[in-house]
Amino acid sequence: AGIRPGDTTFHAFGLSLWLAGVTYVQALEAYGARPVALGAEAGVPKILRYIEFTRPTALFATPSMVNQLIERAPKEIGKPVAALGIKRVLCAGEPGAGLPA
Structure with a gap:
């Protein structure tokens, strides 16, 4: 997926012990990436602030979470998600x- 050792990634899936949770974080760490594992449980405002602070190049999330981040970023942090440096x-x-939309 284009993740390289040393890349900062942001984990906005739920932090369960199952498939998309802690196992993703552990796999990214083993690969040499630097995952920020805040998790969906933190809520959209906190996720946006942490993304703004940590400047990840990749975001791991459900499509509905991505939509929430896009829609709420201007109100929550005063800028669009596109300004946060996420490439993947x-x-x-x-x-x-x-879905193209």
Whole structure:
């Protein structure tokens, strides 16, 4: 997916012990990436602030979380998500990632 050792990634999936949770974080660490594992449980405002602070190049999240971040960023942090430096969005967990809209 284009993740390289040393890349900062942001984990906005739920932090469960199952497939998209802690196992993703552990795999990224083993690969040499630097995952920021805040998790969906933190809520959109906190996730946006942490993304702004940590400047990840990749975001791991469900399509609905990505939509929430896009819609709420201007109000929550005063800028669009596009201004945060994310180059890759990796989605799973629900339908929607393949829809052009």
